[in-house]
Amino acid sequence: MVHLTHLECPRCGEKLDPTELQNLCPCGAPLLVRYDMEAMKKDVTRADLETGRTDMWRYQKMLPVPTEDIICLGEGMTPVIEAPVLGKDLGVGQFLIKDEGTNPTGTFKARGASAGVSMAKHLGADSVAMPTAGNAGGAWAAYAARAGMDCFIAMPEDAPELTMKECDLFGAKTYLVRGLISDAGAIIKRAVERYGWFDVSTLKEPYRIEGKKTMGLELIGQTGWEMPDAILYPAGGGVGLIGIWKAFEELEALGFIGSERPKMIAVQAEGCAPLVRAFEAGERDSEFWQGAETMAAGIRVPKALGDFLVMDAIYESGGRAVAVSDAEIMEELYKTARMEGMFICPEGAATVAALRKLVADGYLGADDRVMTINTGSGLKYSYVVDIDLPVLDIDDDIEL
Amino acid sequence: MVHLTHLECPRCGEKLDPTELQNLCPCGAPLLVRYDMEAMKKDVTRADLETGRTDMWRYQKMLPVPTEDIICLGEGMTPVIEAPVLGKDLGVGQFLIKDEGTNPTGTFKARGASAGVSMAKHLGADSVAMPTAGNAGGAWAAYAARAGMDCFIAMPEDAPELTMKECDLFGAKTYLVRGLISDAGAIIKRAVERYGWFDVSTLKEPYRIEGKKTMGLELIGQTGWEMPDAILYPAGGGVGLIGIWKAFEELEALGFIGSERPKMIAVQAEGCAPLVRAFEAGERDSEFWQGAETMAAGIRVPKALGDFLVMDAIYESGGRAVAVSDAEIMEELYKTARMEGMFICPEGAATVAALRKLVADGYLGADDRVMTINTGSGLKYSYVVDIDLPVLDIDDDIEL
Structure with a gap:
């Protein structure tokens, strides 16, 4: 049932053995998981994709994990919510929000953690280690706990306190760092060399992408097998966008879709927009963004290891990379709550702000069916929401 | 497709018209929704319950809302997670956790709000009003926003700040009250009379139960149509337990299950245990609990309007009502996180603590398949989790 054949470097073409724990390609690029697509094609039916489990493991035949090693907390199969009021306000034909906030641990990071921890366990790792800006740490700590593995996490001391609590609660050895996520990464790198833990930093192991890939598998089935015209994605490390793109390639190889693709749109913050700068220069690789700053912590990534894979998807699909301000993010976060009853995350709100700009540009409009990924x-x-509410005594009445 | 026939009082038998907005029966009891079970039986197939939508509206044929009035944010179809490590630690044969935390707004309240707001809209209400301890307010504010309805909420000023933020963010007119939820309820009652809003306080409208009923419909399908031996439920208002029990009755009437039932176990806190006191006295009605106090805010309910319905289910199933301490709650909250990677809510942790007591009593044990409902x-x-984590400078190394 598992059709995994090898790991492949999308930069230099090197092939690596998937029966051992692997990190990066010797050339320094992240590795992609490859399958025997002919065998998979014989094995996977339409019914496999449309019925059965109501979590991301519905797609197990397209994933690398044997049944007995699946570490599952009910991740995936998140709803695609039509947002008609907001869509009209934005000026698009149809606006769909895939709401990853209903995952365990509250974000899309659960998908990557489920696939990554499952494979780490399958391949015999007894510990995982990573730096995090917050949400990935919470997710990997949860799945590691469930798998009975040790987990070591380093995070900036200004990361959201709630995610620190998650890591500690799940029993991960959690360290705060007086510095940036890159500093936390350096500490983890030294510790991994010293203690022999398995390094599961973003894209430093190959299976997180496979978990994220399930977003792409789901969204096509959830929209009646009709590709949206555009997909907006808040790109920090960009793993989700890479995963969705990979899902489309594999679905085409299996004959479930044709060669059509949505415009893939990477959304970043004005205070940290290395992919936008690369896009504007027509480059495949991005440059490290100095002084990264935005309240949307998930997209505060100065240089992504998989930047060239994100850029490939953007260019091949006729997509774009767009930057928005923190003020625009907050405005759309409120609008989405009031118009549609959804408390989306700042990264998700960034994609709404980007869509408003793309409609103003005439790039998208009333003829377009647009989907955005709300990542958490x-x-x-x-903490981004402030309140100042009236207080009543028990004998007071509500006066309008 | 909608098989709704009437509303019925389970206390006095009165029948009421479901084509109008209704609150309580004139006798003061909450109303139950009744259907044409013969017509439903002809209409509902096994496939309807096992395939299709991956939210609670999979069960639309057993619910009162016409398709065009469904207000949906992807609620329901929450995972049933097996907890083998914790189950062994507890000493039961199999331990299953139905995790309602993956609902929109993060709790099972989304189910009741989806059904309740949908029906309020269907019947022409343009506003809803309620007192809340927190989570119900967040959920109803979200669904009201999505339905384009006004929402008025009063909550104690010591309710969790996060839920206040939710209500305000979703555009509900939100009032804090220097008092208890009962004081907030009195303020809402006066305002409802004055302004004509639709009162959606717990069990004061009939449709919230129908939303909660879907938990019962789901959990049977998710466990392969084999009833668990016992279901533990943290009972504040008790609506979820009433709903699950109603699901079983209707599934039996449709021929999908027999007359077997799990032992229904209501779990409360030692500082607020009116149902436990009623159970110990063999009573059907509970008495108002003076000085209610527990950190599990969702079960800090001194007197539930539907207490007699909860007690009926307990007695008919050979179940129990059990009280646990706040210290026991916190202990199980940590154990569940570390053993299974799940950050359950205090109310959910209360059921784990209760199960430990019931095993110690010999009431449940190694032969039993037990399910608990983690409500959020x-x-x-x-805020219930404290942390004290080591802080590193960027040149520091992790020392074990």
Whole structure:
């Protein structure tokens, strides 16, 4: 049932053995998981994709994990919510929000953690280690706990306190760092060399992408097998966008879709927009963004290891990379809550702000069916919301 | 497709018209929704219950809402997670956790709000009003926003700040009250009389139960149509337990299950245990609990309007009502996180603590397949977790 054949470097073409724990290609690029697509094609039916489990493991035949090693907390099969009021306000034909906030641990990071921890366990790792800006740490700590593995996490001391609590609660050895996520990464790198832990930093192991890929598998089935005209994605490390793109390639190889693709749109913050700068220069590789700053912590990534894979998807699909301001993010976060009843995360709100710009540019409009990925629940970001509510005594009445 | 026939009082038998907005029966009891079970039986197939939508509206044929009035944010179809490590630690044969934390707004309240707001809209209401301890307010505010309805909420000023933020963010007119939820309820009652809003306080409208009923419909399908031996439920208002019990009755009437039932176990806190006191006295009605106090806010309900319905289910199933301490709750909250990677809510943790007592009593044990309902995500209760983490400078190394 598992059709995994090898790991492949998308930069230099090197092939690596998937029966051992692997990190990066010797050339320094992240590795992609490859399958026997002919065998998969014989094995996977339409019914496999449309019925059965109501989590991401419905797609197990397109994933690398044997049944007995699946570490599952109910991740995936998140809803695609039509947002008619907001869509009209934005000026697009149809606006769909895939709401990843209903995952365990409240974000899309659960998908990558489920696939990554499952494979780490399958391949015999007894510990995982990573730096995190917050949400990935919470997710990997949860799945590691469930797998009975040790987990070591380093995070900036200004990361959201809620995610620190998650890591500690799940029993991960959690260290705060007086510095940036890159500094936390350096500490983890030294510790991994010293203690022999398995390094599961973003894209430093190949299976997180496979978990994220399930977003792409789901969204096509959920939209009646009709590709949206555009997909907006808040790109920090960009793993989700890479995964969705990979899903489309594999679905085409299996004959479930044709060669059509949505415009893939990477959304970043004005205070940290290395992919946008690369796009504007027509480059495949991005440059490290100095002084990265935005309240949307998930897209505060100065240089992504998989930047060239994100750029490939953008260029091949006729997509774009767009930057928005923190003020625009907050405005759309409120609008989405009031118009549609959804408390989306700042990264998700960034994609709404980007869409408004793309409609103003005439790039998208009333003829377009547009989907955005809300990568997490706003409940994990409640610190961005301020309140000042009236207080009543028990004998007071509500006066309008 | 909608088989709704009437509303019925389970206390006095009165029948009421479901084509109008209704609150309580004139006798003061909550109303139950009744259907044409013969017509439903002809209409509902096994496939309807096992395939299709991956939210609670899969069960639309057993619900009162016409398709065009469904207000949906992807609620329901929450995972049933097996917890083998914790189950062994507890000493039961199999331990299953139905995790309601993956609902929109992070709790099971989304189900009741989806059904309730949908029907309020269907019947022409343009506003809803309620007192809340927190989570119900967040959920109803979200669904009201999505339905384009006004929402008025009163909550104690010591309710969790996160839920206040939710209500305000979703555009509900939100009032804090220097008092208890009962004081907030009195303020809403006066305002409802004055302004003509539709009162959607717990069990004061009939449709919230129908939303909660879907938990019962789901859990049977998710466990291969084999009833668990016992279901533990944290009972504040008890609506979920009433709903699950109603699901079983209707599934039996449709011929999908027999007359077997799990032992229904209501779990409360030692500081607020009116149902436990009623159970110990063999009574059907509970008495108002003076000085209610527990950190599990969702079960800090001194007197439930539907207490007699909860007690009926307990007695008919050979179940129990059990009280646990706040210290026991916190202990199980940590154990569940570390053993299974799940950040459950204090109310959910209360059921784990209760199960430990019931095993110690010999009431449940190694032969039993036990399910508990985790009513919400721990992410909404992060204030119960304290952390004290080591801080590193960027040149420091992790020392074990």
